[in-house]
Amino acid sequence: MKTAIKVAIQGIKASFHEEAAFKFFGKDIQTVECNSFKQTCDRLENQEADFVVMAIENSIAGSLLPNYTLIREYNFAVVGEVYLPIQLHLMALPGVKFKDVKYATSHPIAIRQCVDFLDDFPQIQVIEGNDTAACAKRIKDEQLTDTVAIANSLAAELYGLNIIERRIESNKKNYTRFLILKSDKNDEMKDINKASICFQVGNHVGALSKVLNIFAEQEVNLTKIQSMPVLGKRSEYYFYVDMEWNNMEAYDKAIRQALKFTVNFNIMGEYKKNDKV
Template sequence: MSTKIAIQGVKASFHEEAALKYFGDDIETLECSSFKQTCEMLKQGKADYVVMAIENSIAGSILPNYNLLRDYRFHIIGEVHLIIQQNLLALPGVKLSDIKIVESHPIAIRQCDEFLSEHPDWEVKEGMDTAGCAKKIKDEKLTTTAAIASEHAAKTYGLEILERRIETHKKNATRFLILSNQVVEQKNANKASLSFQTGNAVGALANVLQCFAEQNVNLSKIQSMPVVGRRNEYDFYVDVEWKKQSDYDAAIRKVLKHTANFSIMGEYIKNEKV
């Protein structure tokens, strides 16, 4: 039986590409209309894993997904980095001069703002996901609409690429997390995602960060999110990397003395290849 992976979006979306990159070709992707739905599929046992975008090198952190990580408390077992290449897709035979509407995911639109600014007469519409907008053009035979999506989406839905590589920054990458309902032991883990709260005293967060520095543990990301309903209180989400397991273990012991609601969300192998 194929491994079932819940993804936000439809086939040929960047989430499916990330799933294929991490798990290989022998998977079944379960299309979901929202990130919350992917989490429900995993919670109910209908999916084995979720692939969830967490940050983009241009658009930044995807904050609502941090709320989902907090609410569902799944285990992060891995990560995938995907170079995002955006293209302008349309039905075969449609020319650039025919286009009146461009549709895509809001983040994809932001990634291509320079290209879109060259065409001020186009109406730009936000859709649920990149590949879904490509599929809509095929299904509804839209001759004046183009989608911003991947080359994989163009092949999947029989569309032509009117303009290639329209993203503003060519080093545009998205990081995806692999989520599981079970703890999966990762041998040789060298990266972890942690969450915690600190007191409000001066230097409270600095004390925590110092614990990592003293043990040669690199802090690769920090994200704060307000604690719902509690003014001036924050959850901190950090990603850390280490070379020696003993350094990481010692850092965690120290950090526990300076934090509340400390949680190891996942320990996994850093994805070096983009």
């Protein structure tokens, strides 16, 4: 009998991270619940998980900057990506009416994504939690009749809650991109056409432009560029870049040329583009 692969997620069962894991791997997996993104990395490093599914950006809330640092510091390989449409619902114990609600609870990013809805009900006090699904579970465990959670339909199903208001997110085209991490690079991957890289450049005029032009000349499309300060070093930055290509040879050539003009160059992962929402 085949052992189910273990996938570490930030949060608990029925969280968006588990939903993303299901979308990428299918439902026949063993979810390893973790309290923080750092803990997911520790689980992978200690071989208590085979993969980590980690949110890296949201179309409304932006990039999760600390996660870039985690991936770089643990030196994990990015072996895939998955985009998940974020649909947020208001849920409560069966029988609870909206007029009885005094508190709404969810993860801070989920709350930010529902700010237009929440602004219409100033009488409801918003309480931040560390995970959308955990907020739903708490309502069930503590039988809270005056509290609603903002979470996905998976959480409502798992914890026996009624959805009293559907799709309360401000932007209906809201999505989160998750990266799939492994402790080592996957050499047998096929159809590679996307990469995530990280590097530094010298602090002088045109240093970054020179590197970016190399990729442009080889028709490698840069889909994202993110800068982060180097801890304790003034005016020094790490640049995190996602790129796509149609011609593997052109990509290889661009990488070889870029190495001459960068320091601390790191290919964090090469994988198959998977941007269907």
